[in-house]
Each structure stands twice: as structure tokens, then as C-alpha cells.
Amino acid sequence: MAKITLNGRPVEAADGTLLIDVAKQAGVAIPHYCYHPALGNPGNCRMCLVEIKGAPKLMPSCRVRVADGMVVSTESPAVAAAQSGELELHLVNHPLDCPVCDQSGECGLQDYYMSIGRYKSSMVEDKRHFEKRKPVGPRVMLDQERCIACTRCVRFLAEVSKTHELGMFGRGHQERIDLAPGKTLDNPYSGNVVDICPVGALTDRDFRYQVRVWYLDRSDTVCPGCSRGCAISLHTSTQRPWHNGARRAARIKPRFNPEVNGYWICDEGRYSYKALDRDRLGKVLKLKPSRAELSWDAAFSEVSSRVKGLLEDHGPQSLAVVASGALSNEDWRSFKKLFVDSWKLVNFAFDPAPDQAGEEDALLRRRDKVPNLKGGAALGFGDQIKSLPWESLAHSIEAGRIKGLYVVDRDLFGVWGAKTPGLLEGLELVVFQGPWKGSTGDLAHYRLPATAWAEEDGGFTNFEGRSQGYRAALPPVGDAQPDWRIFEGLLAGLRAGRAE
Amino acid sequence: MKIITRHFDEPKLHELAVYRGLGGYEGLKKALAMSPADIAAEVKKSNLRGLGGAGFPAGMKWGTLPPQDKVPGPRYVVGNCDESEPGCFRDRVHVQRSPHQVLEGLLIACYAVGAKEGFIFIRGEYGRQYRVLMAAVKEAEAAGLIGEKILGASFSCKVMVMRGGGTYISGLDTALLESMEGKKSWPRQPPPFPTNFGLMGLPTVVHNVATLAMLPHIVAKGGEWFAKIGTPKSGGTMLFSVSGHVEKPGVYEFPMGVTLRALLQAAGGVTKGRALKAVIPGGTSTPPLGPEHLDLPLDFDSVRAQGSFLGAGGVIVLDETTDMVAVCRDIISFLTHESCGQCTPCREGSVWTKTILERMLSGRGRPEDPALLERAAGRITGTTICALGDTVGIVLKAYLKKFPEEFKARSSPEGERPGMEARV
Numbered sequence: 001m002a003k004i005t006l007n008g009r010p011v012e013a014a015d016g017t018l019l020i021d022v023a024k025q026a027g028v029a030i031p032h033y034c035y036h037p038a039l040g041n042p043g044n045c046r047m048c049l050v051e052i053k054g055a056p057k058l059m060p061s062c063r064v065r066v067a068d069g070m071v072v073s074t075e076s077p078a079v080a081a082a083q084s085g086e087l088e089l090h091l092v093n094h095p096l097d098c099p100v101c102d103q104s105g106e107c108g109l110q111d112y113y114m115s116i117g118r119y120k121s122s123m124v125e126d127k128r129h130f131e132k133r134k135p136v137g138p139r140v141m142l143d144q145e146r147c148i149a150c151t152r153c154v155r156f157l158a159e160v161s162k163t164h165e166l167g168m169f170g171r172g173h174q175e176r177i178d179l180a181p182g183k184t185l186d187n188p189y190s191g192n193v194v195d196i197c198p199v200g201a202l203t204d205r206d207f208r209y210q211v212r213v214w215y216l217d218r219s220d221t222v223c224p225g226c227s228r229g230c231a232i233s234l235h236t237s238t239q240r241p242w243h244n245g246a247r248r249a250a251r252i253k254p255r256f257n258p259e260v261n262g263y264w265i266c267d268e269g270r271y272s273y274k275a276l277d278r279d280r281l282g283k284v285l286k287l288k289p290s291r292a293e294l295s296w297d298a299a300f301s302e303v304s305s306r307v308k309g310l311l312e313d314h315g316p317q318s319l320a321v322v323a324s325g326a327l328s329n330e331d332w333r334s335f336k337k338l339f340v341d342s343w344k345l346v347n348f349a350f351d352p353a354p355d356q357a358g359e360e361d362a363l364l365r366r367r368d369k370v371p372n373l374k375g376g377a378a379l380g381f382g383d384q385i386k387s388l389p390w391e392s393l394a395h396s397i398e399a400g401r402i403k404g405l406y407v408v409d410r411d412l413f414g415v416w417g418a419k420t421p422g423l424l425e426g427l428e429l430v431v432f433q434g435p436w437k438g439s440t441g442d443l444a445h446y447r448l449p450a451t452a453w454a455e456e457d458g459g460f461t462n463f464e465g466r467s468q469g470y471r472a473a474l475p476p477v478g479d480a481q482p483d484w485r486i487f488e489g490l491l492a493g494l495r496a497g498r499a500e
Numbered sequence: 501m502k503i504i505t506r507h508f509d510e511p512k513l514h515e516l517a518v519y520r521g522l523g524g525y526e527g528l529k530k531a532l533a534m535s536p537a538d539i540a541a542e543v544k545k546s547n548l549r550g551l552g553g554a555g556f557p558a559g560m561k562w563g564t565l566p567p568q569d570k571v572p573g574p575r576y577v578v579g580n581c582d583e584s585e586p587g588c589f590r591d592r593v594h595v596q597r598s599p600h601q602v603l604e605g606l607l608i609a610c611y612a613v614g615a616k617e618g619f620i621f622i623r624g625e626y627g628r629q630y631r632v633l634m635a636a637v638k639e640a641e642a643a644g645l646i647g648e649k650i651l652g653a654s655f656s657c658k659v660m661v662m663r664g665g666g667t668y669i670s671g672l673d674t675a676l677l678e679s680m681e682g683k684k685s686w687p688r689q690p691p692p693f694p695t696n697f698g699l700m701g702l703p704t705v706v707h708n709v710a711t712l713a714m715l716p717h718i719v720a721k722g723g724e725w726f727a728k729i730g731t732p733k734s735g736g737t738m739l740f741s742v743s744g745h746v747e748k749p750g751v752y753e754f755p756m757g758v759t760l761r762a763l764l765q766a767a768g769g770v771t772k773g774r775a776l777k778a779v780i781p782g783g784t785s786t787p788p789l790g791p792e793h794l795d796l797p798l799d800f801d802s803v804r805a806q807g808s809f810l811g812a813g814g815v816i817v818l819d820e821t822t823d824m825v826a827v828c829r830d831i832i833s834f835l836t837h838e839s840c841g842q843c844t845p846c847r848e849g850s851v852w853t854k855t856i857l858e859r860m861l862s863g864r865g866r867p868e869d870p871a872l873l874e875r876a877a878g879r880i881t882g883t884t885i886c887a888l889g890d891t892v893g894i895v896l897k898a899y900l901k902k903f904p905e906e907f908k909a910r911s912s913p914e915g916e917r918p919g920m921e922a923r924v
Contacts, residue, residue, distance in 0.1 A: 043689040044843045046883050057882040063689050085879030089848040122872050125855040149841065168684065168841070171667070173851035175841030 004070040019061040019072065020048055028074055031083055031112050033090075033198045034150040035062035038263050039159060045090070045150050047112070049082045050074045058082050080116065087117045093128040093173070094199075095145045103200030105213040109148070130176050136166065137185030139205055139267060140194060144176040147201035153177065153193040160264065160363070163187040177201065188365060191270045192263075195253060206271060207251045211237045211244040219473030220255060222460050224326060224453045225269035226358070226366040227373065229462030231257035232265060234273060234454055234473045247277040248474050249454065260466065266365050268358070273454075279436050281449035282478020288445040296479065300493035303446050306429050307490075310404045311343065319404040319429070320347035320393060323381075324356070325370030326409050327483055328458030329467060332375045334487035335408070340385065342491055347402060350376060351387040355414030366463055371453075374461040390415050397423050404429035408483065409450060411438030433486055435477075449480035456482040501729055503717050503737050504710065505753040508597045514632055516639040519600040525645060527716025531608045532653040534719070539612040543715070545723030547735030549756075552580055552671075552708030553782065553811045554887075555734070555800035564695040565703050568614050575703040577609045578680070579620040579712050581629075582664045582671040585783035586834055587814030590739040590751045591709050595622070595629045598713075599636035603659060605712030607650065608719060610657045613705055617658045620709065621676050624664040633661055668838035672886050673706040675840065686842040687886035708812070710739055730756030734799040738810070742767040744817035745774065757797040760789065763815065774819040778902070782811020784831045785891035787898030788818070807898070824906045828899040829857040835892050846889030849880035853896055860910040870907045874900055 002015045006026055013022040018041065020030050033045035041062040049058040053071035058079065061072075073079060091109060098104045130144035154166050154177065165185040169178045179185065185193070194204045216235040223230040233255045237244040244250050252273045254265040284299045286292045294302070310319055321339050339345045352368045360367040377383060388396075394416060396402040405427055412420045424430050424443045432444035435452040453460075455476045459469040481489075512518045519525070531539055544559030565575065579602060583591040595602055606618040622630050637659055640646045648656045662680055669675045670685040677699050679685035688697075698704020714736055718726045727735040734756040740763055743749045747768025754763060760779060770776050778788040781798065787808040789796065796802055803810045818827065836850040853876050860869055873896055881893030900907055 042842075043885060046844050046885075049883060060689065082879075082883055086844060086883060089844050089852070089879055092848050092852045122868075122875070123852070124866075125852065125859065128851070148844065149847065170841070172836060172839035172841045173847055175847065 002066045002068040002070070004066050004068070004072060006072050007075050008073075013066050015067065016065045019050065019064040019066050019070075022066050023050075023061065023072075023074060030061050030074055031087075031116055032062055033108055033148055034152065036152055036155075036196060036263075039152055039155040039196070042151060042155075045148065046086045047083060047090075049079060049086070051076045051079050083112075083116050084119055087112050088119055088121075090148050091117075091121075092123045093145075094148070095127060095132075097146070101146065101200040102203045102208050102213075103146075103197075107200060108198035128173060134178075135205065136179050136202075137190050139190050139271075140185050141203045141205050141208060142177060143201050143203070144178070146199050147177050148199055149175055149177070150198060151177075152196045152198070153202055156193055156196055157185075157187075160192070161187045161189045165190075166193070188266050188268065188359070188361065189264060189363065191267045192254070192265070196263075204251065211240070211250050215239050215243060216250055217473070218253075219454075219471055221454065221470035221473060222371070222468045223252070223265060223269040223272070224371040224460065225266070225272045226369050227325070227371060227463035228261065228364050228366050229371060229460050229466065229468055230261035230265045230269055230364060231255035231468070232269065236454075236473050238474070247274075249273040249276040260462065260468075261364055264364060266363075268365065268369075275436065276452055276454050276474070279438070280452075280477045280480075281435060281437050281441065281447065282476075282480055283447075283449060284479055285447045286445065287442070287447055294446075296481070296489060299446060299448060300489040303431055303448075304490050304493035306445075307343065307404070307406075307431075310429055314403050316344045316346055318402060319343070319345055319406060320349065320388070320396070320402045321345055321406045321408065322393075322410045322412065323348065323350040323376070323408040324410045325350065325352065325368065325373035325376065326453070327372055327375065328453070328456070329372065329375040329378075329461060330458050331483040331487070332372070332379050332381070334484035334491075335376075336379050336381075338487040338491050339406070347388055347393070347396070348381065348385055349388045349390060349393050350381055351390070353390055353415040355411075368463075371462070372460040374463060374465055375459070375467075378461060378465075394419070394423055397427065400426075403427060404431075406431045407433065407440055407444070409434035409436075411436075411440050413439045433483065435480065448486055449478060450483045450486060451476045451480045455480065458482070501737060501755050502753045503729075504594065504598070504601065504713050504739060505751065508593075513598050514596070514600070514636060516600060516636070516643060516645075519598070523720075524600055525604055525651075525716075527718075527720040528604050528607050528611075528645070529651055531611055531716075531719045532651055532655055536612045536614060539608065539719060542718055542723035543612070546714075546718045546726035547723075547730065547733060548711065548714055548718060548726065549734050549800055550708060551710040551714075551738065551812065553585075553809070555810060558707065558711055561695060561705060561707075562613055564693065565613060565705065566696060571703060573702065574617065575613060575615050576699045576705070577606060577613060577615045577618045577712075578673075578676065578699065578704060578706045579606050579618070579709045580671065580673065580676060580706055581620055581622040581626070581709045582676060583623055583626075583812070584668040584671050584838075585785060585812055585814055586831075587743055587780060587783045587816040588741050588812045589743075590741045590813065592623075592626055592629055593751045594710060594713065594739070595626070596632050599633045600640065601713045601716065602633070602709045603636060603640055603646070605709070605715040606659060607646065607657055608715040609705065609707065609712055611655050612715075615705075616656060617660065619680065619699070620659070620661045621670070621680060622661060622663055623670075624666040626663075630661065630663055637661060667840070668834075669840040669886070669888060672888055675886070676706065677704065684840075686840050687888075689885045731797065731799045731801075733801055738798065738813050740798075740813040740815050742815045742817065744780075744815075745771040745819035745822070746817045747771055754798075756799040757802070759795050759797055761794040763798065764794070764817065767817070770817060770819050772819075774821065776817065777820045777822050778818045778824065778827075780814070780816040780818070782809045783814030784816065784834060785809075785888065785895060786811045787894060788824075788902060790902065824899060824903040825857065825910050826861060828896065829854065829861055831895055832857055832892060835888075835895070839889070839892075843885045843889060845880045845883045846892055849876055850892045852876055853880075853892065860907075864913060865911045866913075867911050869911050870900060870904070873907075 433448040674688035675685040877896035
């Protein structure tokens with residue numbers, strides 16, 4: 001352990017820790033741009049200069065490792081002057097186009113100007129001009145003029161994604177970030193460069209000009225995009241409904257979790273928020289034989305009595321349940337209570353079909369694109385209760401052994417394609433429950449709206465068996481209810497039916 | 501007293517036979533009979549200072565290498581011939597006239613620090629000098645002076661010559677190493693220093709080629725002999741590149757501590773008998789001295805005491821007709837052009853101050869400009885990764901302090917402007 005003095009206060013830290021990290025742990029935030037805990041410390045932004053007793057000049061705290069007896073000041077007049085001076089130099093050629101910049105409100109230059117800058121600008125010369133709008137990839141826009149050359153993006157693409165699309169070109173004041181010849185920034189993790197850019201040089205083409213960041217609400221949640229379960233924060237725009245194209249969800253940003261995703265998320269997860277405002281179900285509907293809107297109570301009692309009738313006539317093998325790994329741990333529990341314990345069903349299908357399998361890599365992405373098959377596995381789904389192969393489920397329906405289907409948040413067109421309507425047509429009862437109607441919803445007798453992950457509290461268990469809770473970020477759409485409440489409602493409805 | 505340039509008048513000195521005929525490679529022969537520790541002791545005794553600009557004692561630099569039993573494995577010596585400072589041209593003359601002297605020094609240094617590979621990094625623009633040096637390396641290899649079992653001793657050493665990509669910054673040791681590794685020559689932020697983390701992360705000694713060329717003479721004649729030539733703290737001689745407003749510009753070798761007056765005399769005095777206005781002692785990145793410094797002994801410590809640096813001995817003489825604001829503009833323009841762009845103060849500060857100076861010289865100066873320059877200079881000084889970045893601030897401050905009335909004259913649109921504008 002090294003005992004150092006930080007701003008007159010004794011602080012202890014492990015030998016060899018970077019001074020900037022030690023200060024952060026001790027509650028002293030030292031300004032910095034180029035340093036990023038996951039991307040090293042080139043020491044080029046010079047914002048983190050501090051005074052160390054005995055050193056001939058101010059030292060960059062991102063490069064200094066603590067040693068016993070070090071006396072450090074981050075508040076001395078020399079440090080304040082140097083930091084504000086560096087900020088001025090960062091800004092002399094910065095376009096100051098904050099009013100049209102998407103980074104505005106979460107910009108390192110703005111933040112430090114207000115906290116340590118506050119100098120009177122003396123720049124009267126013409127500013128340097130580079131390319132203002134360069135789409136470097138399908139998802140990222142580069143503004144070379146706003147760049148402060150911290151090289152975080154270059155280092156991310158070299159060290160984390162290992163794809164090397166961006167580099168530093170030119171020399172001196174003509175130096176700028178640009179695409180390497182022949183490359184496009186379209187790797188599966190490209191969105192992260194926008195997050196780590198401390199200024200507005202790299203902006204998200206998806207988020208550009210949609211909503212100002214100060215109108216956003218942030219909720220800590222877990223990404224439902226695959227079985228990794230990355231920590232994310234969902235940014236929603238509900239204060240000004242006319243912003244963001246009238247959509248509620250505005251963007252997803254990664255949240256630091258050293259155990260799961262570090263600082264990063266993949267682009268698939270990042271843009272998965274769009275589904276939250278697309279094709280959502282909000283009404284409890286009876287679609288066959290004729291379309292009618294139902295109350296939840298009516299739906300619970302009708303569906304449970306129809307199920308009861310079906311089971312009495314044909315036995316528990318006659319109703320199959322299709323589920324997806326998008327259910328939360330809580331949903332799975334009620335799911336089991338209803339379908340296994342109460343209705344005593346035996347035919348379940350929940351394995352990911354080809355439409356739910358995707359690309360996998362060594363960094364974050366997992367092959368199965370549903371978040372919580374493990375939550376079901378913990379209750380025996382997969383082990384004691386096997387998933388019916390999709391093909392044999394289809395055969396059983398064709399052979400008339402299965403007469404009813406309860407579909408939970410699963411678009412069967414993804415599994416059976418064009419065969420699906422023919423298969424579902426002959427069934428006595430099809431219930432569809434889910435947040436998105438997909439094409440299957442239209443073929444059901446009853447369509448029950450469920451909340452999406454962003455509209456409920458819950459938890460996912462990722463592929464390693466790690467359970468992570470998430471909080472509701474948005475109110476439900478229409479009358480939608482969490483899946484588990486629907487299961488519990490049906491359970492009560494069935495009991496009520498029995499009591500009759 | 502001449503050491504390095506002693507035989508420069510020999511027309512074929514670059515040929516091995518001529519060089520050996522004049523006593524060349526005797527130093528290496530003697531060195532190989534000594535222990536590396538003895539050589540290091542002689543170098544320490546000689547008070548040899550690094551002649552590339554910083555003036556760091558060469559013996560002390562070797563002393564910072566990790567001991568070989570603690571850090572085994574390869575270590576390197578690099579001869580820095582990336583001479584790019586305006587006003588400095590002595591290494592060009594040196595390598596062209598006497599390449600073997602540089603190679604001999606490099607081999608001795610390799611032997612003394614335990615390196616089996618030595619490098620010369622030569623400025624990309626020095627095409628002719630590169631060819632001369634390569635011819636010398638081939639000759640030396642053929643004669644068994646480079647390669648396996650040199651001169652029959654157990655010491656083996658390879659020598660490689662690398663050409664720079666044409667940047668000023670590569671002259672700085674850590675940037676040079678980056679360039680040698682095939683990267684963009686961005687200086688590294690020390691610590692660690694190259695002697696601990698150098699080429700490919702291995703212990704590396706980087707010396708200016710002039711420093712290396714002193715080694716054969718120190719070994720041959722002893723450290724004490726060498727120390728006696730210079731001042732008590734800087735042994736031996738210094739090679740000065742004298743240019744600017746003098747009658748006979750060229751490379752002059754004098755013992756450390758020679759006065760500016762003596763040097764100017766040797767160079768034929770100020771051109772056309774004009775009065776002296778300023779002397780830049782060590783290349784454009786060093787603050788200028790004035791006529792009051794004519795009797796200043798030119799060695800690292802004396803010049804430093806006057807607020808300037810001896811640098812690499814690039815003496816630029818400026819006569820009374822020179823517009824010092826224009827000189828300052830030219831230097832800052834050069835530094836702006838050559839800034840590597842890695843760290844912010846140099847990248848942004850250089851171009852900002854250059855633009856201000858250009859505006860002042862174009863007749864659009866404002867009364868607040870000198871103070872603004874002073875303030876910008878203050879923001880650059882002491883905050884950069886490398887010493888060359890610092891230079892922008894140091895040079896500005898020096899010119900503002902030494903020639904305030906010239907800056908003031910440029911500070912108003914109607915200001916009196918001197919009629920002449922000279923470029924360095």
C-alpha cells in the first residue's frame with residue numbers, strides 16, 4: 001500500500017495504481033479526455049495535470065503511478081491555471097456549434113468549461129476547417145472539426161473491436177480522425193465510439209437531431225438482445241412527446257458492469273430499443289369468430305373456461321404452449337404455476353428457432369438472441385420439461401393430436417414461415433400473448449397484450465446463470481400487463497370456473 | 501582544438517583506407533581490449549555531454565540502463581542523425597565527410613553497454629549522406645569491423661541504418677524510436693525513459709551521432725585528456741553550425757566554453773560589417789541572445805544561465821536589419837508545421853500563435869496582441885508531452901521579452917513598421 005497526501009488529505013492506495021484512479025476513488029474528479037480505464041492513457045489531452053511535490057513541472061495524473069509519500073495537489077492555483085489553459089487550447093479551433101450539436105448537454109468541453117474553464121475567450125482568428133459531416137459508417141457520423149484528437153475511438157477500434165477502421169491522419173494542427181483507406185466503420189460494436197467520444201465529433205446517426213439529451217430520462221436496465229445480459233441504460237423521451245419522432249424510447253447506452261459487459265455493448269443491442277415503439281399491442285381482443293374488445297376479467301374467464309373445456313374434452317396433451325426466452329424470471333415462475341402445476345400440460349416448445357439464433361463472437365454477442373432461457377431452465381424447462389422440436393409440434397397439429405395452442409411472445413412465422421396460417425387454422429383455440437403482435441397475433445382467437453421488458457420490473461438470468469434485475473423505464477402501452485400477471489389472472493379465472 | 505573535424509579537409513576521408521591511415525578504428529581496437537566498465541568509467545571522467553541538445557552527461561545516461569543480470573536480453577544503441585532543427589547542419593557535414601568516425605563511435609558504445617545491434621537513424625532528406633553512410637557500413641563489414649568477432653575479439657555487432665520519414669519530431673529520442681518501430685513518430689510520455697523502455701520496449705541508449713563520434717577519441721586518449729579540453733562541467737569540443745548574417749557560414753569546432761565573440765570572428769563576423777542584433781545559440785527553438793552576450797562562454801550551463809540553450813549548436817546570427825517579429829513568426833510557423841499533433845497545447849497553441857503573428861505582420865495587429873501571445877505562451881509552456889512542444893511557448897516568451905518594442909510596433913493597424921522583413 002502507498003500512503004499519499006491528496007489535497008492535504010491522507011489517502012491509501014495499492015502501489016502502482018494510476019494517480020487519476022486513486023483520486024477518483026477518493027472522490028476527487030480530475031478532468032480528462034484521453035484517459036479511459038479500458039483504453040489506456042496516452043496522455044495527449046493534458047487535462048489531468050496535477051502538482052506533485054518535487055516534480056519539476058505539472059504531471060499528467062493519468063500517467064503517474066502512486067508511490068509512498070507522494071504529495072499531490074489537484075486544486076493549487078498552478079493546476080487550476082493549467083487545466084483551464086488546456087481547455088482554452090482544446091477550444092480555440094472547436095467550432096462551438098453547441099446549438100446544433102447532439103453532444104450538447106453531455107459534452108466534456110461544456111462540462112469542463114463550466115467547472116474549470118470560465119475564462120474569457122480571446123480567440124479572434126478564423127477557425128480551422130475540416131469535414132463537418134462525414135458518414136464513416138452506417139451508424140456513426142464524424143465531425144472532424146469538433147474533434148479534440150484524444151484518440152479514444154482509434155484505440156477502441158484497435159484494441160477492443162480489433163477492426164482498425166479509424167486512424168489519425170495528417171500532422172500537427174492538420175491532424176484529424178479519418179477512415180483508414182478502403183474501410184467503413186460497420187463492425188458490430190461501432191456504436192461504442194460514440195459513447196467514448198468526449199465531444200460531439202462522433203455522433204450516432206440514429207440519434208442525431210431526434211431529441212436534446214436534457215429532455216431524456218434514464219433508467220438502468222438490462223439488454224434483452226441476447227443471453228449475455230449487458231448492463232444498459234435506456235433513455236426515454238416522454239417529457240416532450242412531440243420530440244424524437246413521437247417515439248418514447250430514444251436510445252440505449254451501455255452501463256459499466258465489470259462482470260458482464262465492461263464498458264461496451266453491441267450494435268444489435270444498442271438499436272433494439274426501436275421495437276419498443278413499433279407494432280405494440282395495447283388492447284385485450286377476441287378476434288374469432290368476430291372481433292371484440294374485452295376487459296381483462298372477461299378475457300381471463302373466457303380463455304380459462306375455453307381451456308378448461310378443451311382439456312376436459314381431449315386431455316392435457318391437446319394444448320401446447322409456445323414460449324420464448326424473453327420472459328423474465330418472474331414470468332417463468334407464474335408460467336410454470338399456470339401451465340405445469342395447474343393445467344398439467346405436457347407439450348411445450350421454447351427452444352430458439354433459427355430466427356432467434358444469430359452471430360456470436362468472443363467479446364459480447366451470444367448466439368441465442370433471447371435474454372432468459374436460463375430463467376426457464378432454472379425451473380426445469382429444458383431439463384425435466386423438454387422442448388418439443390418445432391417440426392414434431394407441427395406434425396402433432398397436422399395429425400390433430402394438438403387442438404389448441406397458447407403462444408407467449410413468439411412469432412411462429414419465424415419458425416414455420418408460410419405454413420403457419422394453415423397450421424393454426426384448424427385449431428380449436430389459439431391464444432396469443434405478447435408485447436408485439438407479429439403476424440401470429442392476427443391468427444389467434446384471443447390476443448392478450450403484454451408489457452415489454454422496458455415497461456415492467458423483473459429479472460433476467462444470463463447464460464452464465466447470473467440473475468440481474470431491471471426496472472420499468474416506461475408505462476405500459478394501453479392495457480398491457482406483465483406476462484406473469486396475465487398468467488396469474490388466468491389461474492384465478494380457472495379457479496373461479498371450478499368454483500362454479 | 502579540433503577533435504571531430506580535424507581531418508575534414510582530407511578529400512577522401514569517407515573511404516575506409518584513408519580513415520584508417522589517419523588512425524581510424526584505433527579507438528575501437530583499444531576499446532575491445534578494455535572492459536565495458538572501464539570504458540564507461542573513462543566516459544564518465546571525460547565529462548562528455550550529449551551533443552544533441554539536452555546536454556545530458558553521456559556517462560550518466562549509460563548508468564541509468566538496468567544492469568544486465570537484472571534485465572537480460574537484447575539492448576540497443578541508436579545514433580540519432582535526424583538533424584532537422586533549422587540552423588543545424590553539422591551532422592550532415594559530419595556524416596558526409598567522416599562516416600566511419602560515427603560508425604566507430606557507435607561500435608564502441610554498443611560494446612560498452614552490451615548491445616549487439618547498433619542503429620543509425622538518419623534524416624529522410626539526407627539522401628546523399630545516407631548513401632555515403634551505407635557505403636561506409638559495407639566497407640566496414642567487408643573489413644571485419646562490423647559483424648561477427650570484430651577485429652578478432654569476441655565482440656559481435658550488427659549495424660543498421662534507417663531513414664526517417666521526414667518529420668522534425670523524429671529527432672526527439674522517443675519519437676525516433678516510435679518511427680523506427682514503424683509507427684507514427686509521436687513522442688512517448690516519459691517515464692519510462694528509453695534506457696529502460698526503448699526500441700521494441702528494450703533498454704536503448706539514444707545518442708546524437710556527434711556524441712558517438714567523440715567516443716573513439718575519449719577511448720584512445722583517455723577521459724582526462726578530453727575533460728581538460730572543455731569547461732569543468734562539459735568536456736571536449738562542440739560543433740557549431742554557424743549561419744545567418746555572417747560572412748563565412750559553416751561548421752566550426754571549438755572547445756566547450758568558447759566565447760560567442762571568438763566564434764563570430766572565426767565565421768568572418770557579421771555580414772557587411774553591420775551591427776549585431778541577436779544570436780540564436782542552439783537552433784531556432786532556443787531563445788535568442790543579444791550583443792551583450794558576446795563574451796558569454798558557449799557551453800551548456802553558461803548559456804542556460806542566460807535563459808537560453810546551447811541546443812545542438814545551431815548558431816544563427818541576426819544583424820540590425822532583422823525584423824524580430826518576422827523571425828518569431830517564421831520559427832513558430834516551422835514549429836506549427838512540424839508539430840506532431842499528439843498533444844493539445846502544441847497542436848493548437850502553435851497554430852493559434854502563428855495566426856496571431858501573421859495577422860500582426862500583415863498590418864492588422866491589435867494593442868492586446870502581445871499580452872495575448874504572452875498568455876497563450878504561458879498555456880503551452882510546461883504542459884506538453886515532449887520538450888519540442890514546450891519550445892513554442894519558450895520561444896514566444898523569449899522574443900516577447902527581448903524585443904517588446906518591435907512587437908508593440910506591430911500591435912496597432914497604424915503602427916510604425918520597420919521597412920525590412922528578413923526570414924531566417
